[in-house]
Amino acid sequence: MDFVMKQALGGATKDMGKMLGGEDDKDPDAQKKEEERREALRQQEEERKAKHARMEAEREKVRQQIRDKSILDTVLKYLPGPLQDMFKK
Template identity: 45%
Template sequence: MAAFVAKQMMGSQLKAVKGQLPGAGGGDDDGDKEKEEEAERERLEAIAEAEERRKEKHRKMEEEREQLRQGIRDKYNIKKKVVEEAAMPAEPDNPLMRKKKTPEELAREAELADQDEFTKLKNSLETQVNEIKQQIEEKMRSIHGKCVLQ
């Protein structure tokens, strides 16, 4: 099969090189193009067919392995582990293997961080204003008390 695919791939290239040699008869270009297109189509079909056979082979091998696994589970009374998508941790242990964040998620996180900064600033300003209010009220009381006493 590999020889067929290699011949199909290299054959069309060799024909193109042979056609470019001086003295080579370059009379029927339309026929050559049709032949090349047909060869390319055959090559693609051969590749697709080989891929299908490979997938089928691996599917059969996996079925056989699963049958062997099930036999072992039955023999030793082992329950099959059920892998659930929800049970998997959201963040993998390895940070290099984590899912990349979308621009929307990054924007949302930045907005939350900004809100947090604004909230902190707002809270600190509110506390400062309250302290100043208390100081002013104390001074007003002390001034008012002195005015009344005099």
């Protein structure tokens, strides 16, 4: 039965003092901690964006290499045999 009563009251007993006009338990460093947390989140976001930009630049470089190779192969088909051999090396 004790368990049922505790569940029914829940956190109400903790808030009873506040409801009767008691003082709030405020952390004096709460604002400083919140600012530090926001700064950390901002830094993480910047790092994530920078990493994403680097990865995308690398991918674009590989894509361009693939495009260049396909174009070169197409042009080589129309060149005479000796010129093709020279470019393939």
